[in-house]
Amino acid sequence: MSDDLLQAVEHHTRSQAHADGLTHTALPGLTLVRSSAPTELEHALARPLLCLVLQGCKQVSIGAAQHRFGAGDSMLVSSNLPTLSRIVSASTATPYLAVALDLDVPLMSELTLLNQATSSTLAERSQAEQELKDAVRRLVQALHRPQTFAALKGALLREIHHWLLMGPHGDSVRQLGLPDSHVRRIARAVTLIRSDYTQTLSVTRLAAAAGMSRSAFHQHFRTATTLSPLQFQKQLRLIEARRLLHAGGLTASRAAFEVGYESISQFSREYARLFGLPPGKDRRSAAQRLS
Structure with missing residues (x-):
């Protein structure tokens, strides 16, 4: 079933005008990933998501921990964590291929309440992982059949979230x-920050959203x-x-104002501190890689 999923993702991404990169699908939160070459380091603040690596290899740093995910591995991000990642194994002949799915937190909450007393053996968790991949395969294959x-x-x-809860990542997604x-409460504050990130948000307002003291x-x-x-x-x-x-x-100044900065000098300092290059030089470097 993993080979069938690999073929489905390969076929769907290859049919796009720009095969490499992220392919957003008809289902919000379901993204197919393809790369024909290793990539530069990418900073992200990941949402809770599941990623199935089908071909190639990706290196991901979360805090001080470093992980490598190769073909057949599944990666779960159960909280809003800063990540630093890059694809390290990919080629034109054997591109990196993966499926990423944002977790539906209300659905996970419903299923968690239904399965609070459920425990599973190692063999049952392994079987749940296979069932999960099969459900993802059927979801990807259905993309080419709109009515289905x-x-x-x-x-x-719903099936995917059920098997995720029953599988090796169950303990993490249950929280x-x-x-x-606490994870769910903080997630409410994170949702507020994500929706209003260009605005000044007080800690009092964020703490209230989480239902906590400051x-x-x-x-x-x-x-x-x-x-x-x-x-x-x-x-x-x-x-x-x-x-x-x-x-x-966009120019550096326009990008700064778009995301809520009022000081271009502050923006440039903080941009260089995070990404290693000032915004103008980073933009030119990215343009050269694409040319």
């Missing part, structure tokens, strides 16, 4: 699904994300500014 996709996508998403867990909120936010709320918002701004510079063709 429209009719079955809800049921397939995300518990309605009153001191407890600071502690649990850093535990969940490894960053302070201000650092998290700053990284969101800088990552989006970099996207605008690389793909949107």
Whole structure:
């Protein structure tokens, strides 16, 4: 079934006008990834998601921990964590291929409540992992059959989340699904930051969204994300500014204002500190790689 999933992703990405990169699908949150060459380091503040690597290899740093994910591996991000990643094994003949799916937190919460007393053996978890990949395969294959996709996508998403809960990543996603867990509370504040990242957000407002005192909120936010709320918002701004510079063709000053900066000098300093190059030079470097 893994070979069938690999073939489905390879076929779908190859049919796109620009095969390499991210292929966004008819299902929001379902993304197919293809690269015909190793990539540069990429900064991200990942949402809770599942990634199945089907071919090639990716290196991911989360905090001080480094991981390598090769063909057949699954990566779960159960919290809003800063990641530094790059594809390290890919070629024209054997491109890197992967499927990424944002987790549906309300659905995971519903399924967690239904399965609170469930425990599983190692063999059962391994079988759940295979069932998960098979459900993802059927979801990807349905993309080419619009009527089937429209009719079955809800049921397939529910099945995927069920097997994820039953599989090796079950303990991690269960914390995300518990309605009153610290992870879930912090996620509510993160949602607010993501939606209003260009605005000044007070800690009082964010703590209220999480249902916590200011001191407890600071502690649990850093535990969940490894960053302070201000650092998290700053990284969101800088990552989006970099996207605008690389793909949107904006000047550094325009990108800075678009993401909420009022000081160009402050923007340039913080951009260079995170990405290693000032914005103008980074933009030119990206343009040269694409030429």
